[in-house]
Amino acid sequence: MTTRSAADSRKGLRIISPGRLALYATLTLFAALFILPFVWQLGGSLKTPAELASGSFNLFPVDPQWGNYAEVFRRAPIATWFANSVVIAVLGTIGATLTSAFCAYGFAVLRARGSRLAFGMVLLTILVPYQVLIIPEYIVWAKLGLTNTPIPLVLPWFLGGGAFNIFLMRQFMRGLPRDMVDAARVDGAGELQIFRRIILPMCAPALAVIAVFHFIFMWNDFLRPLLYLQDPSATTLPVGLSGFVTRFSRQWHLLLAGSALALAPLVIIFALAQRVIARGISVVGVRK
């Protein structure tokens, strides 16, 4: 291992080969292509309507119009949508993270007849397309008078936390050493105690992965809030924003400023949780 890393650092000092140069050029080109739309957007959100229509390729305007953002806030209840999005995403993430770990403990640690059957149900739930459930679920929430509240969006995540999350947590817990659980049992610890004091702390990396991914999922979720939060004062940022496309169809500066506001929290989370995300993906990708 040491010899290899020594060889690597020596390689770094050498003059770069044409092959490597081509590799970096290709990667940089494509990375730029993937990022460019965001840069355009940011620049575009600061332009005047006339400048946007003029068709200049300037990424950033000479005279940035910060007023575009103020205008978006004036023309639409962005702050309310933003607050709704935060409340729903945070509550849903807490629910999904905690209850998926709780249920996964049952599947990963406790032995019982019927365990395989119950886990089969978890796998089956992953495969059921959400679209088949929306009609009856919508009818029930509407009849209960709970539409335009966060409950239909948040409550389901407190009941199991999503089949895929249970699946991931179980995989992770099965990789933990079992003897600590057995030792704790011998010492007379109850299952709830073992879960809270021993397993949960050891699962911190997996919990972080699930929390980050679930927050991103909740923040971007569109179909559910679109169904359940039709009242403009109760809805989330993506749903509110989707109306911009038709409402501001000729007012690109407002559309771009609005979508930049929706992207901002995700970009921040992404930057802060980069390592967690990268680790999460390798866990998801390697152990199916």
Add this chain to the structure above:
Amino acid sequence: MSRFRSLFAPLPLLQRNEERWFWLFIAPFLAGFVLFALLPLIASLALSFMDWNLRGTPKLVGLENYADLVNLEGKGKLVLKAFSNTAMITIIAVPLQLAVGMAFAMLLNQKVRGMALYRMAFYLPTVVSGVATAALWTWILGTEGLLNKGLDLIGVAGPAWFNEPESVRWGIIFMLIWAGTGGMTLIFLAGLQQISKELLEAAECDGAGRIRRFFSVTLPLLSPTLFFNLVIGLIGGLSLFTEPFVISGGAGGPANESMSVALLIYRLLIRNLDFGFGSAVAWLLTIVVMVLTVINFRLSKRWVFYDD
């Protein structure tokens, strides 16, 4: 028979205690499963044999909704359109996402400096995908959008991507590739990093060239990852909703060319309050997804290679 008996045979006290805890721990999941999966599934099956629009009482109509489904002169026409649009977009976008994602992963796997930066660049569109990026793309792919301005420079007149029936699905495919490739890249990269260097070096010693090494070593060892990405990609493609909704203002236009199955179900529910027919469409989608998944898993036994 012996299995049956074991289910009811008395258990030692400790084991029985553990069983009780098991059911307690998975109780939230069971409650969620019954309330938010099993019952809605049964309810939507029942609704698919009924006619109901929230007012009055549901009326049993037998197979009428399913007859409508296959009546291509009437209601079935739009259903067929939605399924064929969704299929076309999925069949073109998913293989492209897989190919581009794998290519990027192979590039990134060559001990690149500044890996974190590249990884972030490719993955950012996946993280922020949804309404905000779809809105952004309506601008880039607009009549006087950036893409067309670029095409103007090389003397090509681009279409009004999302406003013309011929190009709207291509615009969506373009968006999906941009947004979906990054996630696949990172999953492929994780898979590639699991492949032992020794195996590749051994193949090289045996005189296998780059191409041979890719097809004989890398690809078989990467096949579980490829399969995972394929399944995820297909499910994502078949549940396509946000992009067509945003670019068409929820209408599935122009000329229903961007109508996806999920969007159609939404419209039947919210706009038409046609719960019975909507449920029939939803069940058709479920059956399609289930059948495809089973076929996928069956076929995977022939080409997916698990070394453990």
